[in-house]
Amino acid sequence: MADDPYRVLGVAPDASDGEIKRAYRKLARQYHPDRNPGDAAAEERFKAIQAAYEQVESPQKRREYDEQQRMQSMFGGGDLGNIEFNFEGGAPGGIEDIIASFFGARGSRAPPGSGGGGVIFDQHGRVKAGSSQPSGRSAGSGKVIEAPLDLTLDEALAGGDKQFSISRLRRCKDCHGGGCGACDGNGVSRRTSKVTVNVPAGAEHSSVMRLKGMGHEHPQGPPGDLLLSVRIDADEGRRWEDGRIVQTVEIPYSTMLLGGEVSLRTPTGKLVEVKVPAETQSGDRQRLKGEGYGGGHLDIEFELLATEHLTAEQRALLKQLRDSGL
Ligand SMILES: [Zn+2]
Numbered sequence: 001m002a003d004d005p006y007r008v009l010g011v012a013p014d015a016s017d018g019e020i021k022r023a024y025r026k027l028a029r030q031y032h033p034d035r036n037p038g039d040a041a042a043e044e045r046f047k048a049i050q051a052a053y054e055q056v057e058s059p060q061k062r063r064e065y066d067e068q069q070r071m072q073s074m075f076g077g078g079d080l081g082n083i084e085f086n087f088e089g090g091a092p093g094g095i096e097d098i099i100a101s102f103f104g105a106r107g108s109r110a111p112p113g114s115g116g117g118g119v120i121f122d123q124h125g126r127v128k129a130g131s132s133q134p135s136g137r138s139a140g141s142g143k144v145i146e147a148p149l150d151l152t153l154d155e156a157l158a159g160g161d162k163q164f165s166i167s168r169l170r171r172c173k174d175c176h177g178g179g180c181g182a183c184d185g186n187g188v189s190r191r192t193s194k195v196t197v198n199v200p201a202g203a204e205h206s207s208v209m210r211l212k213g214m215g216h217e218h219p220q221g222p223p224g225d226l227l228l229s230v231r232i233d234a235d236e237g238r239r240w241e242d243g244r245i246v247q248t249v250e251i252p253y254s255t256m257l258l259g260g261e262v263s264l265r266t267p268t269g270k271l272v273e274v275k276v277p278a279e280t281q282s283g284d285r286q287r288l289k290g291e292g293y294g295g296g297h298l299d300i301e302f303e304l305l306a307t308e309h310l311t312a313e314q315r316a317l318l319k320q321l322r323d324s325g326l
Contacts, residue, residue, distance in 0.1 A: 003048065005052035009049065009052050010023055010027070011239070012309050014231055016150060017059055017150060018162065018232065019234065020062075028049055028050070051241075054187065070146075075281040076149075140218060141223070142216040142222065144215045144225050144226070145168055145215040147226065147227070149228040149230050151199065155199065156203045157202060157293070158201060159203060160198070160199060163195070164195055165193065165194055166195055167193075171188055172188060172189055188216070197211060205232040207229070209227070210224050210226070213225065234267065243296075245292050245296055245299070246285075247267070247300050249300045249301065250261060250304070250306075251280070251305055256302070257280075260276050261274065264300065266291045266292070267292060282304045284301070286302075
């Protein structure tokens with residue numbers, strides 16, 4: 001199995017799709033064979049970056065990857081103590097609900113991973129009923145659906161109605177759950193639902209919203225819930241870290257060494273001037289109080305501005321610097 005694509009790309013598992021794309025572009029540029037001729041290690045890295053990105057490049061592929069990981073951490077090691085949920089606190093019902101939903105109805109005969117209650121994991125969009133008996137016959141409730149809710153910074157700040165489509169199991173219209181030819185005897189079939197969710201103004205990145213009854217429907221029992229994990233795209237040059245935005249600020253080499261001023265655009269669109277201390281290094285940070293998302297702090301991280309082409313004058317001056325021992 002390939003490496004964790006999020007780790008290879010240097011992003012958090014809850015990073016927005018935009019952030020992933022930007023991280024990929026940056027790394028691909030950095031390790032591109034054209035820029036590293038004859039460097040086998042760079043080529044390996046470049047291939048790993050490509051492979052990682054392929055796993056998560058579209059929302060669809062990413063959903064599949066995330067679902068696969070969840071399944072593996074559930075059933076792979078058989079050690080429930082190690083389950084990691086990407087959802088942070090606050091969800092009413094708690095983790096017990098989620099586990100119950102993954103293992104199907106209470107008292108289900110099917111061992112984990114055998115297909116019992118496996119509907120949610122079917123990668124092909126098919127209804128996959130429990131091993132010998134259609135899941136529709138047993139008592140229970142619909143499975144929970146976990147899905148990301150992608151928002152732009154502006155959408156998250158302002159809040160409001162957000163519409164999206166989700167594929168979920170609905171009770172069969174023809175047999176009302178009893179099982180018929182139209183639903184292959186399952187009592188449910190996969191259909192696309194349009195969902196509108198009211199996003200609270202200032203919604204937090206990585207927070208979870210629970211939509212009661214909007215998960216998979218069950219032939220007889222109550223429907224499961226839909227758990228939406230909020231992902232806010234912090235936009236170009238920014239990423240989330242522990243609920244705070246970290247913004248990369250590129251500064252020229254001379255400013256790094258000598259200090260100076262740099263202007264930047266904060267996440268709320270404000271233009272601010274920041275003092276760069278002398279002898280700053282790549283990776284040094286500063287905290288701008290109240291300039292972050294929703295009035296929180298904004299951490300800025302200085303990074304060396306890449307120089308693509310030197311002028312003849314710059315080249316001559318650099319030679320002088322080299323001769324001086326720098
Ligand atoms: Zn039916």
